[in-house]
Amino acid sequence: MNLKRVWTLIRAEILHGPKDVVLAMAVVMPILMALLVNLAFGNIFTQRAELGIYDRGESAIVEILAKSESVSLRYYENETDLKQAAAAGAVDMGIVLPQDFDASLPFGKIKFEAYVWGESLAKNREVIPIVLTDAVRTLTGSELPVNIEAVALGDEESVPWSSRLVPLVILMGIFYGGLMIPSSAIIHEKQRRTIEALNVTPTTVGDIFLSKGIISVTLATFMGIVTLILSGALSGPIPLIILVLFLGAIMATEIGLIVGAFVNDINSLFAVLKAGGIFLFGPALIYMFPQIPSWVGYIFPTYYVVRPIVDLSISGVSFSEVLVYLSVLVILVILGAVLLVAVVRRLSTRALRLGS
Amino acid sequence: MKPRTIKALLKKDMALFIGNRFYLFITILGLVVYALVYFIMPSELDERLSLAMYAPVVPPAFEQLAVGGIDVEYFESEDSLRDSVISGEFDVGVALPPDIMDIWAEGGKPGITVFYASTAAPEITETTTLLIKELSYLQTGQALHFDAKTEILGPDLLGEQITLRDRMRPMLVILILLTEIMTLAGLIAAEIQKGTARALLVTPMRTSDLFLAKGILGVGMAMAQAALFMAIVGGFGYQPLIILTTLFVGSIFVVGTGFLIASIVRDVNAVTGWGLLVLILFAIPGIGAVIPGLLAEWAKVIPSYYLVDTINKVANYGVGWAGIASNLGIMSGITLIIVIGGLLALRRRFQ
Numbered sequence: 001m002n003l004k005r006v007w008t009l010i011r012a013e014i015l016h017g018p019k020d021v022v023l024a025m026a027v028v029m030p031i032l033m034a035l036l037v038n039l040a041f042g043n044i045f046t047q048r049a050e051l052g053i054y055d056r057g058e059s060a061i062v063e064i065l066a067k068s069e070s071v072s073l074r075y076y077e078n079e080t081d082l083k084q085a086a087a088a089g090a091v092d093m094g095i096v097l098p099q100d101f102d103a104s105l106p107f108g109k110i111k112f113e114a115y116v117w118g119e120s121l122a123k124n125r126e127v128i129p130i131v132l133t134d135a136v137r138t139l140t141g142s143e144l145p146v147n148i149e150a151v152a153l154g155d156e157e158s159v160p161w162s163s164r165l166v167p168l169v170i171l172m173g174i175f176y177g178g179l180m181i182p183s184s185a186i187i188h189e190k191q192r193r194t195i196e197a198l199n200v201t202p203t204t205v206g207d208i209f210l211s212k213g214i215i216s217v218t219l220a221t222f223m224g225i226v227t228l229i230l231s232g233a234l235s236g237p238i239p240l241i242i243l244v245l246f247l248g249a250i251m252a253t254e255i256g257l258i259v260g261a262f263v264n265d266i267n268s269l270f271a272v273l274k275a276g277g278i279f280l281f282g283p284a285l286i287y288m289f290p291q292i293p294s295w296v297g298y299i300f301p302t303y304y305v306v307r308p309i310v311d312l313s314i315s316g317v318s319f320s321e322v323l324v325y326l327s328v329l330v331i332l333v334i335l336g337a338v339l340l341v342a343v344v345r346r347l348s349t350r351a352l353r354l355g356s
Numbered sequence: 357m358k359p360r361t362i363k364a365l366l367k368k369d370m371a372l373f374i375g376n377r378f379y380l381f382i383t384i385l386g387l388v389v390y391a392l393v394y395f396i397m398p399s400e401l402d403e404r405l406s407l408a409m410y411a412p413v414v415p416p417a418f419e420q421l422a423v424g425g426i427d428v429e430y431f432e433s434e435d436s437l438r439d440s441v442i443s444g445e446f447d448v449g450v451a452l453p454p455d456i457m458d459i460w461a462e463g464g465k466p467g468i469t470v471f472y473a474s475t476a477a478p479e480i481t482e483t484t485t486l487l488i489k490e491l492s493y494l495q496t497g498q499a500l501h502f503d504a505k506t507e508i509l510g511p512d513l514l515g516e517q518i519t520l521r522d523r524m525r526p527m528l529v530i531l532i533l534l535t536e537i538m539t540l541a542g543l544i545a546a547e548i549q550k551g552t553a554r555a556l557l558v559t560p561m562r563t564s565d566l567f568l569a570k571g572i573l574g575v576g577m578a579m580a581q582a583a584l585f586m587a588i589v590g591g592f593g594y595q596p597l598i599i600l601t602t603l604f605v606g607s608i609f610v611v612g613t614g615f616l617i618a619s620i621v622r623d624v625n626a627v628t629g630w631g632l633l634v635l636i637l638f639a640i641p642g643i644g645a646v647i648p649g650l651l652a653e654w655a656k657v658i659p660s661y662y663l664v665d666t667i668n669k670v671a672n673y674g675v676g677w678a679g680i681a682s683n684l685g686i687m688s689g690i691t692l693i694i695v696i697g698g699l700l701a702l703r704r705r706f707q
Contacts, residue, residue, distance in 0.1 A: 025629050048479045050649075069482040087509040090649025111503040118510035119517055119648065123405040126426065127483050133500055134486045137493070145460065145496040147467045148485055153441050154474040184628075266624045267542040268382075270631075275386040278393065285393075296396075 005203050009211035013185070026177035030223050034169045034230035048072045049124035051131070052091035052115075054082040057099040064135040071131050083115050092120035093128045105140055163314045166233045167306040168284035173227030174245065174305065175280050178220030178252025179259070182212045183269055186260030205348045209261075209340070213253045220249035228313065236312045240319060244312070247329050248305035254336035261343045283307070304329040361561045365569035369543070373577075386535075387581055390528050394589045397521030407484065408449035410437040413457055417495035426487075438471055447476035448484040460496055468492075511673070518672050520646070525591055526667040527642030529582050530660055533606045534638050536578035538631030540614030544570060544702070545624045553706065563706055567615070567699055574611035579603055591667075594674040598684075599667065605684065606663045609691040613638075615698025619705045641665070659694070662687040 051071040055062050066073050076082040079096055086094040096113040098104075104111060116125065189195045189208070198208060224245035228234040234241065263269045283303040286296055287310070297303040308322040308329070374380055405426045410433065411418065421428045429446070431437040437449040449471040453459070459466040468488055472481040493499065547553040556566060582603045586592055592599055617630050638660040644651035645668045655661055666683045669675040 025632060029632070069478045070486060071479075083509065085649065088649045108501065109503060110500060112505075114504050114506045116506060116508045117648075118508050118512045118514075121401065121403045121517060122514055123403060123426070125514070126405065127486075129502070130483070130486045130490050133490055133502075136500060137489075142493070142498065144489060144492070145465060145498070146489070146492040147465050148470060148488060149467060150470045150472060150481060150485060152474045153438060153471055265546065266628055267539065267546065270538055270542065270628055271382040271386070275382045275389055278389045285396075 002202070002207065005207050006211050006214070009203065009207060010214055013211055013215055026180050026219065027223065030169065030173040030176050030227045031230065033172045034227040049093070049120075049127045049131075050074065050091040051128055052076055052082050052085050052094035053097065054079055054094070055097045055101075057097065057101055059097050059101045061097070061101065061132075061135045061139055064138050065131065068131050068135070070127055079113075086115035086117050089117050089119055092117050092124040095132070102139070105136065110136055163233070163310070164287045165284075166228075166231050166314065167287040167310055168281065169227045169231050169233075170224060170245075170248075170306055170309055171281055171284055171302055173223040174220045174248045175252045175302070177223050178216055178249050179256040179273075179280070181219060182209075182216040182253055182256035183260035183263065184266065185212050185216075186257065187263060187266060187269060190264060206344050209257055209344050213257055216253040216256060217246070217249045220252050221246045224249060228309075233313045236316055237319065241309055241312050244305065244308045244322075244326065244329070247326075247333055248302075248309075250333050251301065251305065251329070251336055254333070254340050257340055258336075258343055261347060301332050304332060358561070358565055361565045362569045362572070365556075365561070365566065366573060369569065369573050383581070387532070387585060390532055390585055391588045394521050394524065394528060397519070397524060399519060399521065401517050401519050403515070403517060405480075405483070406446055407487075408437055408440050408446035409452070410434045410449070411452040411456075412454040413452070415452070415457060415460075415491070415495045417491045418452075420491070420494075421487075434469075441471045441473050444473065444475075446473075447480050448472045450484065450488055521589075522672055523646045523648075523668075525586075525589055525671055526645045526664045527639070528589075529585055529591065529603070529667060530606070530642045530664055531635075531639060532585050533578050533582050533603070533610050533663075534635045534660070536574060536581070536607075536610050537614045537617060537634060538627055539577065540570065540574040540611060541617040541621070541631055542624055542627045543573075544614070544618035545621050545627050548618070548705065549623055557706065563703055567702065571608075571611045571615075571695075574614055575604070575607040578607040578610045582606070586671075591671045593671065595670050595676060598670045598677060598680060602663060602666045602670070602680075602684065602687075605687050605691055606660075609659065609663070609687065609694060612691060612695035612698040615702045616694065619698065619701035659687065659690045662690070 048069075049071045051065065052074045053062060053065065054076040062073075062075075065071065074085065074091055076085065076094070082091075082094040082096065085091050094115040096115075098111055101112065186195075186209075189198075195205070195208065199205075221242070225234065225242065228241070228245075259269065259272055263272060279300060280302050282300040283297050283306045286294065286300075286303075287306070297307070304325050307325045311317045311322050311325075312319075407421065407426055407428050408431060409418075409428050410431045414430075429440075431440060431449070434451045437451055440446050441449045451469040451471065453466050453468070456466045456468075470481065470485055470488065472484070544553070547556075553566065557563065583600065586599060586603070613634060617627060617634065621627050621630055637658060641651065641655055641658055641661040641664040644655055644661075645664050651661075662683045666680045666687070669680055669683075
């Protein structure tokens with residue numbers, strides 16, 4: 001291996017390599033996904049009941065309801081919109097407050113109209129009236145007949161859904177570029193037979209793979225950082241998080257190079273991604289759906305990339321607490337490197353045979 | 357049109373597909389993975405609130421808990437209640453004092469402890485606290501009386517709600533169909549790139565024969581995978597004929613889109629990029645089926661909306677022909693336009 005040759009290959013790849021849709025997708029897709037998650041999907045997976053409200057007057061209860069942790073409040077400008085939202089399932093219940101809602105409360109009259117989505121869960125149908133009742137009591141200044149003490153048990157913190165979607169964004173940031181770029185670049189070289197052309201020069205197959213790998217690791221690490229920033233999740237021990245992103249980028253690149261070595265065309269690459277995508281993005285599903293037992297995560301290699309990042313940036317744990325996951329990640333990266341070296345040797349031997 | 361030529365082309369493409377054991381294996385594996393995603397999702401809905409309670413004396417108002425949408429499990433001691441929360445069996449536990457009724461009778465305020473797992477979502481803790489507050493008001497004779505006019509919109513599925521995995525079914529089957537856009541576009545783009553398409557056209561075979569053969573192959577591949585998936589996940593429980601018809605229209609739609617993409621890309625690499633963009637756009641209505649109310653009206657301009665909506669209505673709500681006729685009509689019309697557009701664009705590319 002000659003570092004000067006590797007650098008020449010890197011320069012050539014950057015300046016003259018394919019600037020195709022795969023490259024654009026590797027950069028654009030994670031950014032789009034991060035923005036989408038942050039702007040649109042942040043709050044849709046909570047267990048809160050969805051309450052729609054159309055206030056004919058200017059009731060003070062709306063402000064009280066807006067502060068409730070138990071419901072997500074949506075405002076509507078007219079009854080038709082509210083009814084449509086309840087019919088479509090955008091809200092579990094939509095209520096229309098009459099103009100004199102607040103004025104009639106001192107007389108013990110609590111009057112309103114409610115539209116209930118036929119598919120709303122029993123617990124949501126139970127929760128919304130309780131929240132409404134509590135808001136009315138707050139408004140009327142009722143004295144609570146009990147003293148309630150809330151005691152938290154355990155050390156871990158609850159992770160909101162906006163944070164649970166971060167793993168998906170991280171994986172897309174790292175693996176889109178880290179896997180697609182080197183695999184498609186190798187396939188590109190194979191299809192254009194430029195690898196064979198390079199073989200007649202002092203350049204080795206290892207040099208080619210290394211140059212593509214360096215570009216890919218750099219891009220994937222950068223995209224990982226960008227997506228974390230866009231998701232508002234780059235906090236905590238930043239150098240350590242970047243180290244995990246870097247190791248994840250190496251893992252993605254190793255997989256990309258190995259896949260690129262065995263696959264001969266983009267169709268087959270796509271087929272591999274189609275079937276193998278679940279193994280890459282599986283941990284994201286585990287974070288999204290808590291119903292899936294957490295031990296399932298341990299079977300996915302990418303879990304050891306996501307877990308330390310989420311723990312460090314969102315849960316705020318210390319280095320020692322992620323050391324086990326980090327160690328497994330390092331072992332996986334080393335195993336990937338060993339496998340990649342074997343693949344490169346096999347390809348080099350084949351190239352030598354072809355050359356002779 | 358020459359049936360013999362088409363048959364020969366189909367035989368060639370099928371032989372290539374089956375001959376490529378790797379590709380065949382990956383296709384089957386992909387299908388298995390989609391089915392696994394479905395089966396890994398919970399088969400039941402967590403429809404009711406679960407609450408752990410330690411109550412040496414249960415106030416009459418608190419007995420109403422079991423009547424509503426709340427499952428209450430009583431514990432023998434406060435320690436066992438705490439253990440159930442710590443172990444994760446329950447998110448929240450409520451401990452009532454033994455003399456609760458006496459304190460209320462004397463006009464005092466009893467102390468109630470709400471234990472919650474630190475990992476519990478804040479809404480669960482707050483809801484439980486509100487519930488306890490309200491029951492206390494009820495018990496002390498301070499009930500509020502609502503004069504609410506309530507209307508249930510749509511079929512009332514209380515107790516029979518659709519599980520998350522069944523909501524995901526239309527999205528997954530659409531994804532299976534849509535990925536075939538890239539497979540077909542890739543096949544055609546490869547033929548154009550390698551020049552085999554032009555080579556074939558110097559034989560007595562006509563362009564229409566080539567297109568028809570590719571179309572039949574695309575429809576067959578997409579339809580077979582989608583139908584197999586629906587069979588595995590129980591998607592033919594209601595109106596299997598409607599589901600099959602919808603999948604068939606969807607498969608033709610996929611072929612038309614594949615033709616369109618193949619006609620605009622320069623090489624096979626670009627198929628992946630364009631294909632993914634189209635796939636993401638067409639998959640949006642699928643997400644809408646998983647999360648009701650998410651999509652705005654504009655989503656109806658995405659053609660796949662009518663496919664997803666039809667499969668969702670039939671497989672999850674048991675709607676019949678009358679309920680989906682307009683969807684199927686619109687989808688057939690869009691499919692016809694896309695197929696004609698795809699054929700014309702591809703023909704131009706070949707010439």
